[in-house]
Amino acid sequence: MVEERAALRAAVRGLLGGQIAAEGGWTRLCKEIGVGGLTVPEECGGSGATLGEAAVVLEEFGRVLSPAPMLGTVPAVHALLGSGDDDARARLLPAICAGETVVAVAWQGSGAVSEDGLVSGVFPDVPAADVVLVVVDGALYEVDTGIEVAATLDLTRQLGTLRLHGVPGRRLDGPAPELRDIACAALAAEQLGTAERALELTVAYVQERHQFGRPIGSFQVLQHRLAEAYVRVQAARSAAEAAVQAVADGAAEAPLLAAAAKVTCSETVRAVAAEMVQMHGGIAITWEHDAHRYLRRAWVTAQMFGTPESHVARLTPMLLSTAD
Template identity: 40%
Template structure:
């Protein structure tokens, strides 16, 4: 399995990093937080001008092709700036599900608007969903960017349906979220009309694989940004006539962060590569990537606050944006303990 980036992948990484670094600024992220959690100008540029929104989606469905490694590269770059975009729910979960499990007509009708950013989709699971024909009753409390979605992909692990947000049976209520860069909404379905995807098993598998990898890669990008910003601060802040980064205890904390991040980088791209190569290790790898990378991000975000001292605790500093995103990612799509339990079951079977 080859872990080194190809020339094309390196070019995508450099392009994405420069795009988010130049455009997903702190000022713009905070403006988006005060609105609906989406930087609309950034979203339009990402989807239409840069053309990165179709990465990870097959060309025959309107995407740009390529695979999970390229998707991870984009997610890592976005995570490094805590970009306020609906990429996870709309392009990763919903679009992947439609591309893998939708009919040709469904893909043609839904994917172009999602890839162009004209439409935003929400995605959620409801284990108690009631299905009567094409009518659905149920809902979910925490749907990412649900208040901005024009359609929802709904699953109960047995089937998967497309539900329009303007259906009379759909009620969407914006929630107050800890991470305002990725707000949640409560979605309630009361005899709402659903259009079933043709192959729900394929749709569910594609959505899960892509989401675990994207969240893990986003966590990697955020953790690296925490380290980079803390190192820069350690060279600027002076105490007792010396930069604080010259003190041994401070350097040890930075070194610990770096070691954790490099391990996370290995597991994230192992998972992405395993999925692209259809390796037998793919399922194990994506659980390992999500649990390890998200936990690493949370530790690094906490260290970032502590190593910045008093300024790191203030609302004016961006450290709290990283910390809240890290905490959200840590609990999203299954906790680290849940993923580790899945790994143990795969390795040990009933003995787990």
């Protein structure tokens, strides 16, 4: 398993390192590596892998701020597999695996839609999606219109909302599966990759930039800050991997670990990206440098699938109940 995931990581990193364009890149990743169908059963055209393998890919995408629609695909595939709708599976899953159909999911925390038909929230990959699966009142609907692009700080990825008033939709058979935990675990893996790469780039830069005749990385104050960032990233890795494993196993503690990973990884990626900007100095705010892009991605992903504060509120009763 370890060797297989290492090989998957190397393959994805190799293609991403080749500067795949946003257009067509997703299809190539799906056809050559099968990233779109990693968690799809083999009988449906996928690889039959687990969320653990998908997390490896999400980490790599997070490292390079890829706009590829993996973050939307993972919970969408989970929704289709859990819906019990054989027709929708047969119709959508093979095309998703081949990269021919981009799918995303959207839901409102209250499980309802506002009077004007707006499903509120920040949903990744919705603007690029051919099909959006929408959870409303515990049911799963398939829609392909009503998409609105949301203006956000993150210029590396399009986000969107849905306005569903008067929009035709097809209700899928069976109840909608729980998506929050798998979405949070997947996002935590992506945030981990973003934070880890931001730290790597910062460490490299402070060894190259000189002041007073020596690398600024030799200054003790920066060493302490980098050490703290390193500890944060390692803690985020532990939290993300624990959440991914628990969700993949369907463990009872999956909601708790997914919420903990969302909080830990959101706070980590924001802190590390902020240090990246600070230590790169004035160059970090120019369009020629990627530091501000990492900061933008960090702040936007922290708001996805619930803010860290909302997940802390969700964690509190769970922790109190386990203490009893």
